[in-house]
Amino acid sequence: MSFRSGIVALVGRPNVGKSTLLNRLVGQRVSITSRRPQTTRHRITGIKTAAGYQIIYVDTPGLHTQGRKQINRYLNRAASGSLLGVDCVVVMIAASGWVDQDRVVLDAARDQQAPVILAINKIDTLGSRSQLLPLIEQSSHDMNLEFAEIIPLSARSGEHVAELEKAILPYLPEQPALYPEDQITDRSERFLAAELVREQVFRSVGDEVPYSAAVAIEGFTREPKLLRIDAVIWVEKEGQKGILIGKQGTRLKGIGTHARLALEEQFACRVYLGLWVKVRENWTDDERALRSFGFGEDG
Numbered sequence: 279m280s281f282r283s284g285i286v287a288l289v290g291r292p293n294v295g296k297s298t299l300l301n302r303l304v305g306q307r308v309s310i311t312s313r314r315p316q317t318t319r320h321r322i323t324g325i326k327t328a329a330g331y332q333i334i335y336v337d338t339p340g341l342h343t344q345g346r347k348q349i350n351r352y353l354n355r356a357a358s359g360s361l362l363g364v365d366c367v368v369v370m371i372a373a374s375g376w377v378d379q380d381r382v383v384l385d386a387a388r389d390q391q392a393p394v395i396l397a398i399n400k401i402d403t404l405g406s407r408s409q410l411l412p413l414i415e416q417s418s419h420d421m422n423l424e425f426a427e428i429i430p431l432s433a434r435s436g437e438h439v440a441e442l443e444k445a446i447l448p449y450l451p452e453q454p455a456l457y458p459e460d461q462i463t464d465r466s467e468r469f470l471a472a473e474l475v476r477e478q479v480f481r482s483v484g485d486e487v488p489y490s491a492a493v494a495i496e497g498f499t500r501e502p503k504l505l506r507i508d509a510v511i512w513v514e515k516e517g518q519k520g521i522l523i524g525k526q527g528t529r530l531k532g533i534g535t536h537a538r539l540a541l542e543e544q545f546a547c548r549v550y551l552g553l554w555v556k557v558r559e560n561w562t563d564d565e566r567a568l569r570s571f572g573f574g575e576d577g
């Protein structure tokens with residue numbers, strides 16, 4: 279039997295559920311998620327290997343039009359750059375319907391050659407499934423792009439996610455696996471560790487603080503019964519540092535505990551996590567600072 283293998287980009291506006299879908303497709307947590315838009319900041323692959331095929335999914339930062347800082351330019355570049363040379367593109371919208379930001383995504387998808395599958399996510403939020411019919415109708419006629427397939431699904435519950443995978447398969451070239459079969463991502467353990475800490479920042483603090491936070495791993499050492507990780511959360515202002523640390527350090531302690539539990543699950547061992555908060559002013563609009571935090575390496 280012939281083997282199929284190829285690269286599939288997941289694109290969509292911020293917060294539509296791309297990273298949740300990636301994790302669901304791969305069956306493991308590879309990419310962090312949160313209720314806030316612009317959680318994902320880098321291109322992240324999740325690799326699914328099964329009998330007869332290997333699919334390399336590429337999660338991307340949400341394409342957006344607001345935000346004029348260097349970091350916004352970087353996020354959009356990483357997202358549109360991921361469309362180059364892929365075998366199939368999955369454009370994701372929400373079941374609540376098309377919004378202006380989705381059209382920006384569609385423009386990017388239209389500019390490339392690969393077939394485009396439309397995934398309509400969050401169908402679990404619909405009161406009635408009959409609401410889907412007009413949306414499918416509108417999507418297949420009014421978008422000035424012919425979708426190879428339209429698949430309503432729920433990344434959160436997993437409903438119909440297998441159908442998406444089935445729809446992708448015929449578009450993958452017949453070729454051997456591109457990655458070893460036990461590999462689930464192209465990202466390093468240090469990168470995943472930094473992301474798991476950042477996920478807790480996104481989940482624990484409000485307002486602008488998560489958008490001003492970057493995580494750098496300063497130490498990552500395996501000891502006989504322990505993985506020792508030292509991480510710095512960089513923010514842009516003293517005030518943000520105060521917010522992150524909280525009264526008598528309680529908030530930082532909470533972030534540390536949740537992150538440690540996530541790290542222990544990810545690496546399947548005991549973890550010691552040392553956490554510090556430091557200030558680097560205006561890093562989100564500073565090319566050099568962005569580079570030192572790993573932006574620009576993947577797009």
Ligand SMILES: Nc1nc2c(ncn2[C@@H]2O[C@H](COP(=O)(O)OP(=O)(O)OP(=O)(O)O)[C@@H](O)[C@H]2O)c(=O)[nH]1
Pocket residue numbers: 290291292293294295296297298299310311312313314315316317318319338339340341399400401402403431432433434435
């Ligand atoms: N109800 C419901 N919520 C979902 C579904 N999929 C994702 N979500 C939620 O939507 C929010 C955003 O999910 P993410 O996966 O982080 O979205 P994203 O598209 O990766 O967002 P960015 O990285 O910011 O571009 C989270 O709170 C998810 O739990 C779904 O199928 N149903």
Ligand SMILES: [Mg+2]
Pocket residue numbers: 296297298309310311317318337338339340
């Ligand atoms: Mg994401």
